[in-house]
Amino acid sequence: MSTGRDLFSLPAGPAELCFDKNEFMKKTFSVDEFLHENRNAGSLEIIRDDLGVYLKVLRSAMIELINQDYADFVDLSANLIGLDQQIGGIGGPLEKLREEIVAVRDALEGTMGDISDCLEQKKALRGYKKGLQSLGKVQGALVKLESLLRPAAAEEINPTLLERAALESIQLQFNIKFCSEFLNQDQLNKSEELKASLLAQIKGYFLRTLKQNDLDGLERCLRIYCTLDECGTAEEVFKTEIVSPYMGRVVSESGLQNSPQGLTGIYNQILDFISLNMKNLLALTKKNGKVKGYNFIVQSFWTEVERRMETNMSSIFAPGNPESFYQKYKCTLEFLERIELIIEDPSEIAAFKSHQQYKSFQVRWNLPVYFQIRFQEIGSNLEKSCGRELDAPKFTSQQISPAQFNLLQFSVALTCISSCWQDGIYLPQLFHRFLKLTLQLLSRITTWIDSAITSPPQDPSLKLKLLATLFSDITNLSRKIPQIVNL
Secondary structure, eight states, X not given: XXXXXXXXXXXXOOTTOSSOGGGGGOTXXXXXXXXXXXXXXXXXXXXXXXXXXHHHHHHXXXXXXXXXXXXXXXXXXXXXXXXXXXXXXXXXHHHHHHHHHHHHHHHHHHHHHHHHHHHHHHHHHHHHHHHHHHHHHHHHHHHHHHHHHHHHHHSSOOHHHHHHHHHHHHHHHHHHHHHGGGOOHHHHHHHHHHHHHHHHHHHHHHHHHHHTTOHHHHHHHXXXXXXXXXXXXXXXXXXIIXXXXXXXXXXSHHHHHHOXXXXXXXXXXXXXXXXXXXXXXXXXXXXXXXXXXXXXXXXIIIHHHHHHHHHHOGGGGOOSSHHHHHHHHHHHHHHHHHHHHHHOOHHHHHHHHHSHHHHHHHHHSOHHHHHHHHHHHHHHHHHHHHTSOOOHHHHHHSOOOSSSOSSHHHHHHHHHHHHHHSTTTOOGGGHHHHHHHHHHHHHHHHHHHHHHHHSOOSSHHHHHHHHHHHHHHHHHHHHHHHHHOOO
């Protein structure tokens, strides 16, 4: 079977041709490229003669092809006679077949539509049936849940009944989702009342286990909250009923003023709360604990502590007195580190630091204002010293000492640079600012040195002594700075 490539194959030419005949079949055939590729085959006259020879071969092949199909060319007009009648003859049956196919298609579409409607009706009936079944379960669950909660309200709370009531409440809420359209408002209200009653009784049991240090009972209570997906409710109950009253007594301006240890004493009392009231909770809910899904340190303890400190002890954030601000901030950092040690788990520590109230608490410490006050204190001292004129009489009377500064400006500059990095002033959180201030102080003393060199005393001997003194003090300063700024 001949392929499309065979239909367009060229006839073979004489073997002595200086070119390849297949080059004419390239889609990107170019005369210039053809001549360039065959430039070494011979002169242009040889190429021309070979092309003429191959042209004759092509003409002979074309004549041969025409002769082979000559009879078909001659009979073509005769074969076309009556073709239009034949086409018209098959047009009628084809049109009829088309109409029948359209009719079948319409019938199928109609049947498919009917089937789809039936399926939708069946789906609706199935949903209706499911709703009615759920309605029956809801009515039964309401009665059962009410009976479980009624005895607990009249006598001491039974944790077993609470566990059963919690499971029944879950089933109730699950079935309500499937039959809400069939429930009347009274039934919905009843469901909400029973859930509120259940949570109230669980709350009472929760507070009782905390008060009595009942570890087993506390574990059961926390599991009940987990079953109901109410872990956040347990954290909120602990915060409002246990944490808030304690912090209300401890965290206050009057408490801060009356504390012998100041803010450190307040922080110690705050942390004492954990050892006094949260020991069992943490034992059960930490990473290796028996109950998962709780974070009482962050959601109950920290949120209340931070809120109380922002509202009841806002004076600690005031940066007006930099010495006091520094001590309070360092004390606060130690307080936060102690909380992290209690949390222990790295993932929970990360959650603690990413909590919105943790970030808000950090922002309240206005470190830029504190730095600005320190900047003015330190910078003004050096600026005041550099603004003084050189004391020529004193300068000329003393001997140059390589071990200590001979000029007051260098001594003040070193003191100012030392202040940037000494305890009581430097904070790691402001490292970049204090480093920049150090560079600014060095720049200022450099400017003063330039001015001293450009305006020396008129006496040549004094000028020489000034340069020697500057060299000595510059060397001394450059030797001491690395000991101060340990980067």
